[in-house]
Amino acid sequence: MSIGKKGIAVSHGFCYGSIVLLNKARTIVEKRKIKKNEIFNEINRLQVAVEKSIDEVSDLKINSDYGLKSEHIDILDFNILILEDEILASEVIQKIKNDLINAEWALNDVLTNKSKNFANIKDIYMQERLADFYYIGERIVKNLRGANDHSFEIKNNSILVAHDLSPIDTLKYCQNEKVKGILTDLGGATSHTAIIARSLSIPAIMSLHNISHTLKPGQRAYVDGYKGIVTWKTNKEEKIQMESLREEYLLLEENLLEFSKLTGQTNDGALVSVKANIEITSELNSAIRYGAEGIGMYRTEFLFTSKDRFPTEDEQFEDYKKLLNTNHFDEATIRTLDIGGDKIKNLNIEESNPALGLRGIRYSLANIDIFERQLRAIFRVCAEEEKKIRILLPMISNIDEVIKANEIIDQTNKDFMVSDFYTIGVVIETPSAAILADEISNHVDFISIGTNDLLQYILAADRTNENLSNLMSYYQPSVIKIIKQIKDNVGNQKYISICGEMASDILSLPLFIGLGFNELSMNSHSIPIIKSAMNELSSSECKEIVNTCLDCKKAVEIEEILRKFINDKILKAKNLMKYEI
């Protein structure tokens, strides 16, 4: 009999392969007894590895002066001081001598003990530095092993299994064709690792708890990235079932690809552009594959947080260029940095409530050099590609911010003179901006409603809080009314889009069509279904359904009406809706 385990399906696909265990916890540290005459050699290995580690961190510090804030330098200094620390070195050496064990194990042991001590200190700054301990330990262990690290080898048809997988490692291991699936103990759909897995079209399941302790290297398993189930120890009969499941999924993908070729329009000819939200430029391939009619929002946060420092103007230029360097899109939308204390710890912004803190445009206006550098990179792409970039400003709450941002944009453009190749839009996501939508829209070229944050702020509810899941509904009358108000205030003359998860919600689709939105921007894999559904709806029916919903007093009533409507009208995409895609 087979064994199955369910986690969260974060990247669709189905595969059968053999397990490659990347690490049990973080780095595997092996314990090895040494002889007395090896002590000197072991201590020497340790010292060489520590010195190499110090050099590496110092290099980071020297090579990253561009865009590095003093807080980042402080963190690197802190790392160097720990590496140089006499106590650390002497305790590890003592352990090697007394216990006659290898340097890796001794170091791991001392660092684990130290971090346990610090874990008891109730100070958030110390807690955050605990991660540095692991980081430092891993760096030294890596250098202790030197170039002779052949702890695993990736063969054809491998399934990577790890406790946790960093985005960088995911990219590193998965860019060869040999990796067919990913399984991790931790993580969820919004983690960057999940996004990268999706962008590379590798089936991935996360939140599988102790899968990295359960599966053995070389074991063969099925990864069902649609349902989030991993299955192993299958017998002959079960293998046949699995193969028929594979056929089913192949058919599903064929359907999706068929739908992806459709144009985003209703059956009575109203055009609604269906575009993709992406977080890294390597997602462009899957956006194109699933029929995106453009990039509706490129979130730039991952680019800014994937290294120990912010990207240089050149690095940003090279990255943004990829958006337009394709025959598929004539324009792309770049959202300027929407960063806050919650998204990047290295910023060291002290805030008790980062969701209401210095983030989005507020951060950009407080750090004009960073904002200008991003704009310069965008303008260079405009000049070189001669295609249009839509600049999207996040977290606007009043006119002052729009005017100030516009001034900086105008000023920066003086070096490039590319006004014909960019437009400016704002994300309406604060209640304040929603109220001021008509005035704000007078200062910009287009408007985008950021539903994720708007819902959170309108309902004063954290969307990750499970106790509030009833309240956090797309169908709350207040949510639908505010979206209608924004649309009415902005008027029919200005281009307006929905970006955020609600854009991919099939039940909300009739509302967006009925209200007359020009564009929906969503995760790529939702595009085919939304396109197919849209082609089965008429804008006149959708207008009626909007009015019916606006008369309802309760979220459950609205949801019921929309569900019935969709069930009646949507036929082609219906059999795909059960796959949670």
Add this chain to the structure above:
Amino acid sequence: MIEKCKIINKLGLHARASSKLVQVTNKFESEIFINCNGIRANAKSILGILSLAASCGTTIEVEAIGSDCKEAINSIKKVIEDKFGEKE
């Protein structure tokens, strides 16, 4: 030579402040210790100082033994009184 000194920066001897302190103590020949909360820590070791978990308002004892002990203590007092260059 021993002197008492009060931690007055808002965040106490957290990672960044401890880094600054260790950078100062390592400039001196003297052996330097800090006594606080019943723990005696080598002030030239970042791990030592962090283990004190000295928060704002804590009084610490700075002890220096060696030829430049006086300069060492003065420099340490100065960086503590400067709140480690923090803006608050």
